[in-house]
Amino acid sequence: MTYAQAACGAVERALAADARVVVLGEDVGRGGIFGQYQGLQQKFGAARVIDTPISEATIMGAAVGMALAGLRPVVEMRVVDFALCAVDEIVNQAAKARFMFGGQGRVPLVARLPIGIWSGSAAQHSQSLEAWFAHVPGLVVVAPGSPQDNCGLLATAIDCGDPVIYMEHKELWGLEEEVDAAQRVPLGKARVLQAGTDVTLVSWSRAVQVARLAAAEAKAQEISVELIDLRTIWPWDRETVLASAAKTRRLVVAHEAVQVGGFGAEIAATVAEELGVPVRRVGGARIPVGYAPPLEDEARVSAGAIARALRA
Amino acid sequence: MAAGKEDRIALHRLMLVTRELDRVIGAADGHWHPALGEEGVVAGCYYGLLEGDALVPHYRGMIAACYARGGDLRRLLAGLDGRATSYSRGRYRSDVCGPIELGIIGLYSGALGPTLEYAAGAALAAKLDAKGAVAVAVFGDGTASRGNFHEAVNLAAVLKLPAVFVCQNNQIAISTPAQGEHGGRIVDRAAGFGIPGQLVDGNDVVAVHAAVQGAVARARRGEGPSLIDALTYRVGGHMAADPGAYRSAEEVEQWKQRDPIALHEQRLLAEGLLDAARAAALREAVAAEVGAAMKAAQSDPLPGPDVLGLDRVFAEA
Numbered sequence: 001m002t003y004a005q006a007a008c009g010a011v012e013r014a015l016a017a018d019a020r021v022v023v024l025g026e027d028v029g030r031g032g033i034f035g036q037y038q039g040l041q042q043k044f045g046a047a048r049v050i051d052t053p054i055s056e057a058t059i060m061g062a063a064v065g066m067a068l069a070g071l072r073p074v075v076e077m078r079v080v081d082f083a084l085c086a087v088d089e090i091v092n093q094a095a096k097a098r099f100m101f102g103g104q105g106r107v108p109l110v111a112r113l114p115i116g117i118w119s120g121s122a123a124q125h126s127q128s129l130e131a132w133f134a135h136v137p138g139l140v141v142v143a144p145g146s147p148q149d150n151c152g153l154l155a156t157a158i159d160c161g162d163p164v165i166y167m168e169h170k171e172l173w174g175l176e177e178e179v180d181a182a183q184r185v186p187l188g189k190a191r192v193l194q195a196g197t198d199v200t201l202v203s204w205s206r207a208v209q210v211a212r213l214a215a216a217e218a219k220a221q222e223i224s225v226e227l228i229d230l231r232t233i234w235p236w237d238r239e240t241v242l243a244s245a246a247k248t249r250r251l252v253v254a255h256e257a258v259q260v261g262g263f264g265a266e267i268a269a270t271v272a273e274e275l276g277v278p279v280r281r282v283g284g285a286r287i288p289v290g291y292a293p294p295l296e297d298e299a300r301v302s303a304g305a306i307a308r309a310l311r312a
Numbered sequence: 313m314a315a316g317k318e319d320r321i322a323l324h325r326l327m328l329v330t331r332e333l334d335r336v337i338g339a340a341d342g343h344w345h346p347a348l349g350e351e352g353v354v355a356g357c358y359y360g361l362l363e364g365d366a367l368v369p370h371y372r373g374m375i376a377a378c379y380a381r382g383g384d385l386r387r388l389l390a391g392l393d394g395r396a397t398s399y400s401r402g403r404y405r406s407d408v409c410g411p412i413e414l415g416i417i418g419l420y421s422g423a424l425g426p427t428l429e430y431a432a433g434a435a436l437a438a439k440l441d442a443k444g445a446v447a448v449a450v451f452g453d454g455t456a457s458r459g460n461f462h463e464a465v466n467l468a469a470v471l472k473l474p475a476v477f478v479c480q481n482n483q484i485a486i487s488t489p490a491q492g493e494h495g496g497r498i499v500d501r502a503a504g505f506g507i508p509g510q511l512v513d514g515n516d517v518v519a520v521h522a523a524v525q526g527a528v529a530r531a532r533r534g535e536g537p538s539l540i541d542a543l544t545y546r547v548g549g550h551m552a553a554d555p556g557a558y559r560s561a562e563e564v565e566q567w568k569q570r571d572p573i574a575l576h577e578q579r580l581l582a583e584g585l586l587d588a589a590r591a592a593a594l595r596e597a598v599a600a601e602v603g604a605a606m607k608a609a610q611s612d613p614l615p616g617p618d619v620l621g622l623d624r625v626f627a628e629a
Contacts, residue, residue, distance in 0.1 A: 030487040053457030082423040292394025292402030298617045
C-alpha cells in the first residue's frame with residue numbers, strides 16, 4: 001500500500017466510524033490532486049466530502065467554525081505553501097480558541113499541509129515549514145515518514161481534540177510498504193528505526209530515507225548509528241531522543257527544512273542543555289528551492305552531508 | 313474600439329502561436345497548463361498594450377503574453393526546463409512567472425489571487441506616474457473565488473485606478489465546475505464595486521480585444537477600473553497530463569465546435585482579409601518559428617549551482 005493510499009484508508013475509516021468527520025477543500029471530490037482522497041466522495045457523498053471554491057483562508061476559517069460547532073473536519077490545503085493564505089485562521093484562530101475560551105471551545109481539526117521538495121516544483125511548492133507551526137502554542141504538528149505511520153498517525157490525528165497540522169511529504173506519496181490498517185500510532189511518540197551505539201541520528205519525513213543511506217554509509221566506516229524517526233514534531237518525543245543520546249553521547253539532527261531556525265535546532269539545543277553532549281545539525285541551505293534540477297539539488301539534504309556530520 | 317485589418321491578422325497570428333505553444337510544449341511537459349480553446353481571450357487581452365503598461369497575465373497563456381510583449385521565444389521556452397538562458401536563469405518556470413523586464417508581473421505561487429493585488433498596485437503606481445499607463449490583470453474564474461479578488465478590485469474602484477480586470481472564464485477550476493465555484497455571474501460583481509462590467513464572448517477574439525481596449529482607453533482617460541468577464545472553455549485538461557475525465561465528452565465536443573481560431577479564420581476568409589493560401593502560410597510560419605525556438609531552447613545548457621549565489625538574489629549589504 002502506498003503512503004497516499006494508507007492516508008486515504010485512514011480518512012475512509014474515520015468517515016465511516018464517526019458522523020462528525022467531514023472532509024473539505026479543493027478538488028477532494030475527484031480524489032485530491034495526489035489521490036489521497038480517492039473514492040471518498042463517491043462513498044460518503046458530496047455533503048461530507050465537500051468540494052470548495054479556491055478560497056484557502058475561507059476553507060480554513062469555515063473548518064474552525066465547523067470544529068467549534070462539534071464537527072471533526074479534515075481540511076485539504078493542497079500544499080503547505082498554499083496554506084500560507086490561511087495562516088491567520090490557523091495561527092490566530094484555530095490555535096488560540098481553546099486557550100482563549102478557557103478550555104470550553106475545542107478545535108478538533110486536521111489540516112493537511114503537504115511539505116517538501118517535489119521534483120520540479122520550485123520555490124513556492126517545495127517548502128518544509130514544520131518549524132513555523134511548531135512554534136505556535138496550541139498546534140500539534142505531525143510529519144509521517146512511512147505508509148504505516150501515515151495510516152496510524154492520521155487516524156490518531158483525526159481523533160485528537162486539538163488542531164493538528166498534518167504534514168505529509170509530496171515525494172513520499174508513492175512509497176509502498178505493508179500497512180496494518182488497525183494499527184494506531186500515538187501522537188508524540190518517535191520510533192527507533194535502527195539501534196546503534198556511537199551516535200544518535202534524529203530525522204523525520206522524507207529525510208528519514210536520506211538518513212538511512214547516511215547511516216549505512218557510516219556503518220561501512222564502523223560507526224554505529226541509532227536512527228530515530230521523530231514522526232511528531234510537536235509535542236516531540238524528548239524521552240526517546242534523550243535516552244538515546246544519553247547512551248550514544250552524540251547527536252545529529254537531519255531535516256529537509258532550511259537549517260536556519262529549523263526544528264533540528266530545538267532538538268539539538270535541548271539535548272545539549274540536558275546532557276551536555278556534542279550536537280550537530282544538517283538541514284537545507286537558506287535559499288529558495290530552484291527550479292532547474294541542478295539548482296533543486298542544491299536545496300536537498302544529501303546522505304553525504306549527513307554522513308559527514310555523523311563522522312565529525 | 314474595432315480592430316483594423318492588420319490588428320485582425322495579428323490577433324489571428326497570436327492565437328496560432330498560443331495554440332502551437334500548447335502543442336509543442338504539451339508534448340514535452342506534462343506539467344504545462346494548456347490554453348486550448350481559450351486563445352481568443354489570450355490574444356484579445358495581450359495584443360495591443362503599450363510600452364509602459366503593466367501586464368499581470370493569467371498563468372494559462374503566460375508564454376503567449378510574454379511573447380506578445382516582445383519576449384524572446386527561445387528564452388521563454390528555455391524557462392520551461394529551467395535552462396540557464398531563460399529570463400530567470402532556471403530559478404522559476406517561465407510559464408508561471410513572466411519576466412519583469414517586459415513589464416510583466418507574474419510570481420504565481422500557485423495560490424491564486426495575489427496577482428490581482430499586484431495589478432492594483434501597478435495601477436496605483438501608474439496613476440501616480442501620470443503618464444497614461446494602465447495595468448491589465450487577467451485571471452481565472454477559480455481565482456475570482458478568492459478574497460484577494462474582492463479586495464483588489466474594490467481598492468482599484470475606491471482609488472479610481474487605471475486597471476482592467478479580465479476574467480479568463482473557462483468555467484472550471486481544475487475539476488470544479490463554475491456552479492461549484494461561484495454563486496452568481498462574475499460580471500455582475502462589477503455593480504457591487506461601482507465599476508463597469510462587461511460580459512464578452514471569449515471565443516470571439518475581436519470582441520475580447522474591443523472590450524479590453526475599450527476598458528484600457530477608459531482607464532487611460534482616468535475614469536477608473538473595469539471588469540470584463542470573458543466567457544470561454546478549457547478544451548484541454550488542467551495540465552497537459554490531465555485527461556480531464558471529470559466532465560462529459562459531449563460538453564467538450566460542443567465547445568470544440570466553437571473553436572476561437574476556426575471562427576476567426578472563417579471570418580477573415582469571408583471578409584477577404586485572408587485567402588486559403590495565406591492562411592496556410594501563416595500557420596506554417598508560426599509552426600516553424602515555435603518549433604525552431606523550442607529546438608534551440610532544449611539544447612540550451614542547464615544552470616550550475618553558481619547561479620544560486622547572491623548574484624541577483626539579494627541586494628548587496
